Amino acid sequence: PKTREFNFTLKRTNLNPDGYSRVVWAVNGQYPGPIVRCNKGDTLKINVNNEFDDPTGIHMHGIFMNQTTWFDGVPGLTQCPQSTGSSFSYIFKVEQYGTYWYHSHFVAQYVDGLRGPIVVHDPEDPYKDSSDCEYVMTVSDWYHEPTGNFMPTFRSVNYRGNDPVPDSGEISGVGRYDCSKVTDGTPCEDKGYATYVVKKGKRYRFRIINTSAMAHFIISIDNHPMSVVEIDGINVKNHTLEYLPINIAQRYSVIIHCDKDVDNFWIRAIMSRCSIPYRPGDPRTINSNSSLNYEVFGILRYEGAPKTNPNSTSFDIPNSNTSDCYDVDLNNLKPYPADPPPENADHTLNFTVNVVLLPTSRMLAAIINGQSFSPDFDNPTVMRLKNGEDPSRFQPSDNAYAYDIPSNSVVDVVMINRENRTHPFHMHGHAFWVLCQGDPGTNSSDPSTLTLNTVDPPRRDVVTLKPLSTTIIRYVTDNPGVWAYHCHIEWHVEMGMVVQLIESPDILTKQQLPNMPSSLTDLCKQYDNSTD
Ligand code: C2O
Numbered sequence: 001p002k003t004r005e006f007n008f009t010l011k012r013t014n015l016n017p018d019g020y021s022r023v024v025w026a027v028n029g030q031y032p033g034p035i036v037r038c039n040k041g042d043t044l045k046i047n048v049n050n051e052f053d054d055p056t057g058i059h060m061h062g063i064f065m066n067q068t069t070w071f072d073g074v075p076g077l078t079q080c081p082q083s084t085g086s087s088f089s090y091i092f093k094v095e096q097y098g099t100y101w102y103h104s105h106f107v108a109q110y111v112d113g114l115r116g117p118i119v120v121h122d123p124e125d126p127y128k129d130s131s132d133c134e135y136v137m138t139v140s141d142w143y144h145e146p147t148g149n150f151m152p153t154f155r156s157v158n159y160r161g162n163d164p165v166p167d168s169g170e171i172s173g174v175g176r177y178d179c180s181k182v183t184d185g186t187p188c189e190d191k192g193y194a195t196y197v198v199k200k201g202k203r204y205r206f207r208i209i210n211t212s213a214m215a216h217f218i219i220s221i222d223n224h225p226m227s228v229v230e231i232d233g234i235n236v237k238n239h240t241l242e243y244l245p246i247n248i249a250q251r252y253s254v255i256i257h258c259d260k261d262v263d264n265f266w267i268r269a270i271m272s273r274c275s276i277p278y279r280p281g282d283p284r285t286i287n288s289n290s291s292l293n294y295e296v297f298g299i300l301r302y303e304g305a306p307k308t309n310p311n312s313t314s315f316d317i318p319n320s321n322t323s324d325c326y327d328v329d330l331n332n333l334k335p336y337p338a339d340p341p342p343e344n345a346d347h348t349l350n351f352t353v354n355v356v357l358l359p360t361s362r363m364l365a366a367i368i369n370g371q372s373f374s375p376d377f378d379n380p381t382v383m384r385l386k387n388g389e390d391p392s393r394f395q396p397s398d399n400a401y402a403y404d405i406p407s408n409s410v411v412d413v414v415m416i417n418r419e420n421r422t423h424p425f426h427m428h429g430h431a432f433w434v435l436c437q438g439d440p441g442t443n444s445s446d447p448s449t450l451t452l453n454t455v456d457p458p459r460r461d462v463v464t465l466k467p468l469s470t471t472i473i474r475y476v477t478d479n480p481g482v483w484a485y486h487c488h489i490e491w492h493v494e495m496g497m498v499v500q501l502i503e504s505p506d507i508l509t510k511q512q513l514p515n516m517p518s519s520l521t522d523l524c525k526q527y528d529n530s531t532d
C-alpha cells in the first residue's frame, strides 16, 4: 500500500463540453475532473486549492471514510466550507475496491462541473482476468446556465414550477448541443462524439458512472451485450444485459466482448423521460415525440475501422424502460462472493419522503418525516459534537437520526415514498443491502406485508425509490461518524431531502473526534472570517 497524492486546483474555466461555451467550475482546467486511481489499501491525499470565487467541499462518493468522518466533504455536516483562496487536504485510507466518484457537496456546485471518477483497483478482484482493458465512462445531464443564476428563482417563495431542466447531456464530457438553437451569439461548436477505441477480439471493462444532477439514463452499445460485474463498488455474479438503467450517482462495471467485424458502433445514453418534467411549449422538455432531444451518443470504434459515424442499429429497448427510472432488477444482482446480510434487524428507522408547500414560508420544500433540511455551514455537526452538544437535543430541523442506536447494530431503513416520482437515495459511510424495492402503489400497504430478501440481496450505496412505494434497506452501524442520507437529485438536496445519521456519537466524541486534524478547525476559522 502506498500514499498517493493528487493536486486539485479549482478554477472557473471557459469550457464547452456539449459545444456550447460557458464558465465551468473545473478541476485542473478539466471537465470532468481527472481520474483518481489507486489500489485497495492505499491512502489518498487530495490537496485542494480553491481558486473558485465561492467556497467548496469535496465528497468522495461511496468511500466509507472509516475513522475519518471529517474528511467526508459535506459542508454543514462534516466540515465548514473551504473558503476561496485556501488549501485543504483530504487524507483517507481506501479499504474498498471498485468504481466511485468525487463531487462538490457544497450547494449545487457539482452541477457546474466539480466532479470526476475514482477507480480503486484490487489485485485480488475475481474479475481481474475477465477483461483485457478498461475504460471509465461518465454520463451526465448538462446545463448552460451556472446554477447560481437560477437557484434563487428555484428556491424562492413563489416558485411553483419543476426542477431545473437540463439543456443537453454528455458522455465522458462530450455532448452535442444543436448550435443552430443558439440565438444570443454564445460560441458553440460541434464537438463530435466521445469515442472509445477497442481492439477486435479483446474484452473491455467499462466503468460507467452517472454523475447527473437529475437524469436517469438507459445505456447501450449497439450489437454488444454488457455483462454486469460490479455495482457501486460491490462485485456481482455476472449478468448480461442489452441495455443498462443507471440512476444518479450509481456505478456499474460491465464487460463487453469486442468480437464483431471491425466497424463503428453507437453507444447510446438515453435520458429517461421520467427524469425530465414535461412543460408544454418548452422545447427543452421531453414529451412522447421529443425524447430524441435527450439521446446522447458516443462511438465504440474498432481499431482499423474508418473514422466515420456508425450505422449500427439499437437493441430493442421497450418504451417503458426509457420512461421509468428504475434500477436493474434486484434479482439479477447477486453479490459475488456471496455477502448475505445479518438475518434480523435490531432497529428500524422509518422515513417518509414527500414534497410539500411549507405552511409557514409557503415555500415548496422536500421533507423527510415532515422536516426539510438545510445545512448550517458555520456550525457543522462534527464541530457541535466535538463541542459537547448532545445529538438527542438537536432541533427537529437538524433531521438527526440514529444517534441512539448502539454501534454494530443491524438497522432496517423503511423508506416510504409519498411522491409520484422516483428518488435515488444515497447513504454516506456505508453500502446497504436492498431487501425490498416495492412496486408503485406499495406504500399504501403495511410495510410488514412486503417480502424481504434476506438471503442474497444486492448491496450498494444508491437505491431508487419507485413512485408511491416502500423500499427497505439494511445496514450495520459499523462506522462511527456523521453521515448524510439523501436523495441524489441535486434539486431535491437543495429543497431539503436530506437527513443526517449520527452514528455512535459516544465513540465519535470519546475516541475519534479528539484526533480530528486541526486543519478542520482552521476551515471553520477561515470560513468565519470570510463571512463576517
Ligand atoms: Cu454523491 Cu451526498 O453524495
Ligand code: CU
Residues within 6 Å of the ligand: 422, 423, 424, 487, 488, 489, 492, 497
Ligand atoms: Cu429526489
